[in-house]
Amino acid sequence: MPMQRYHPRMYPEVEAFAKKLKWFGYVKEIINWHSGQRPPGSRWHSRKRLPGSCWVWRQHGRLVAFCGLRLLNPQDAWLYGMRVTKDLQNKGIARRFTQELFRVARRTGRTWVGFNTYHYQGKPSPIYTIAERLGMELDAVHAVDSFWKLPKRISGPRPRRFTDIFLHYQAREEKTLFFDDHGWLWYRLVTQRRRQVNEGGFMIADVPVHIARYQPRGTTFNLLDHPSDFAGVLPTILSRATAKKKWVTVNYPAAWSRRFRRAVRELVPGVKMNKQYYPSAWRIYGKYLK
Numbered sequence: 001m002p003m004q005r006y007h008p009r010m011y012p013e014v015e016a017f018a019k020k021l022k023w024f025g026y027v028k029e030i031i032n033w034h035s036g037q038r039p040p041g042s043r044w045h046s047r048k049r050l051p052g053s054c055w056v057w058r059q060h061g062r063l064v065a066f067c068g069l070r071l072l073n074p075q076d077a078w079l080y081g082m083r084v085t086k087d088l089q090n091k092g093i094a095r096r097f098t099q100e101l102f103r104v105a106r107r108t109g110r111t112w113v114g115f116n117t118y119h120y121q122g123k124p125s126p127i128y129t130i131a132e133r134l135g136m137e138l139d140a141v142h143a144v145d146s147f148w149k150l151p152k153r154i155s156g157p158r159p160r161r162f163t164d165i166f167l168h169y170q171a172r173e174e175k176t177l178f179f180d181d182h183g184w185l186w187y188r189l190v191t192q193r194r195r196q197v198n199e200g201g202f203m204i205a206d207v208p209v210h211i212a213r214y215q216p217r218g219t220t221f222n223l224l225d226h227p228s229d230f231a232g233v234l235p236t237i238l239s240r241a242t243a244k245k246k247w248v249t250v251n252y253p254a255a256w257s258r259r260f261r262r263a264v265r266e267l268v269p270g271v272k273m274n275k276q277y278y279p280s281a282w283r284i285y286g287k288y289l290k
């Protein structure tokens, strides 16, 4: 069987090819979260083992690919950190590896497996091809913008409770919700999540928002209802990124990104990319496992 469960003794083989590809640090973090191993040079050692596992792919005995499988909750699984050695790309390894990982997810009782990948507007990408070949659905194209070190003067009205934001999202046919607890992840809006989702249900200036605080310093906002005026909601959202070492991540449909970012620049004139904010856009693909 070409696919094997990752073992810490395989680390040198993973490093040998994965460090030549982009974002090797992320692969190390995933190893850290799921195997308890602290890879050399990793910034910190995760005390909490996260549900899930790491997997590798061998070809003629050589370790040629790596991927993490996170078990987000009892229904959903998530693939992240897929890497295939440069000299064997475009030979169908990622596609076959992903297909095998679907089987692992299904064996754990998960009924959906998803992943996110960078949204290159109007451009093709091997990952999009793989997702299509494997019959995955494009569940959303979302912008995810992070903010930190914003000026102290920003303040807005306190969020008010929204009683059943889960039902609201269901009526709007939203498919997924974002959270950034150890990775950028989306989970499905299925009935089993109702209580958890409703704990984060709020209104800011008459706009429903889902707020999640998984880490003491970071706040995640899911802004899935288009505000009539971003200026009404932004001060409350961005005020969470004005204190030292606090940051905010906002998930919203990518189609609004120009208007959203223009409103940010109006509220925080001179806001600096990479020094105070980082904009990005992601495609969220999902596969319903039978």
Ligand SMILES: CC(C)(COP(=O)(O)OP(=O)(O)OC[C@H]1O[C@@H](n2cnc3c(N)ncnc32)[C@H](O)[C@@H]1OP(=O)(O)O)[C@@H](O)C(=O)NCCC(=O)NCCS
Pocket: 021, 022, 081, 082, 083, 084, 085, 088, 089, 090, 091, 092, 093, 094, 095, 096, 116, 117, 118, 124, 125, 126, 127, 129, 130, 133
């Ligand atoms: C992305 C990556 C995992 C793909 O692995 P891979 O083994 O080369 O992928 P596969 O060969 O299974 O599939 C690639 C498919 O994309 C197609 N493809 C290649 N270049 C393409 C492009 N520019 N646009 C669209 N499709 C493309 C290939 O033809 C192939 O489709 P086919 O099997 O129908 O011919 C690998 O390139 C990699 O490790 N990249 C660096 C890390 C990375 O970006 N990881 C993904 C993070 S989300």
